[in-house]
Amino acid sequence: MTSSNHSGAHGAVIADTAAGGEAGALVELRNAGKSYGNIRALHGVSLTVHPGRVTCVLGDNGAGKSTLIKIVSGLHQHTEGEFFVDGLPVRFSTPREALDKGIATVYQDLATVPLMPVWRNFFLGSEMTKGAWPLRRLDIERMKRTADEELRNMGIVLDDLEQPIGTLSGGQRQCVAIARAVYFGARVLILDEPTAALGVKQSGVVLKYIAAARERGLGVIFITHNPHHAYMVGDHFSVLRLGTMELTASRDRVSLEELTNHMAGGTELAALKHELSQVRGVDVDRLPEEKDLTAPVAAPGEGTS
Known part of the structure; x- marks a missing residue:
């Protein structure tokens, strides 16, 4: 299988993608999207979930995480792209249909x-x-x-x-x-912000059992806005921003710092640094430059993380 790097909708590098998808995937979205009338909530999102791996989906509020969950869990239907389960195209009408295929969702209210x-x-x-x-x-x-x-x-x-x-x-x-x-x-377990309202110790407990679910062979989709929690258990990372894929990369191709910068939005942080430099008493000398925040993800062998 060959892989390539290309630019995402916001100039970020999209790594680890392959035409035609990957063999053995439990769930796969290809260029999926969702529109509500004239409002496009999700566009061009590709996601692959394998057994025994944790796929982390990160993004700020309004990034499209909830819409992605609703498509995979059968609550809403995608309006563009393709959705596959065990290699077969599907279009769920209800969450029960998704559950019958082994896709279970644990929401924040539990x-x-x-x-x-x-x-x-x-x-x-x-x-x-x-x-x-x-x-x-x-x-x-x-x-x-x-x-x-x-x-x-x-x-x-x-x-x-x-x-x-x-x-x-x-x-x-x-x-x-x-x-x-x-x-x-459940063969695919979707966890919706499981650590969002928890302290450090309790978050650690949840992360431990996410790893336990992976060890039992489940494919886990871990939805979170915390890159540190994601990096502790994740095998693959997808960052959503404004309904499109900002970054998708496997663990060996992205560092925690790079993941955090993409999650935060590199160009926005650079602009914020410029604004903060105008405020007296704010030290911005140690903040990263724009070129550091938007640096592409290096392929294996092309540099260190």
């Missing part, structure tokens, strides 16, 4: 009921039952046992599954949601 026990939230909407109708009833013991086993398989040990899930920390709730998605057959 879709949990805070006052319900952990085990009940684990099976919320998909409860196990026993007995024949009309005497069918919930199989509570089996659900508790299964929830405990699955959480332990992900490395999550809770002392009491009867405690309301709302009493868990934000990081623990995220991890329960991840384990639930894995148990119900």
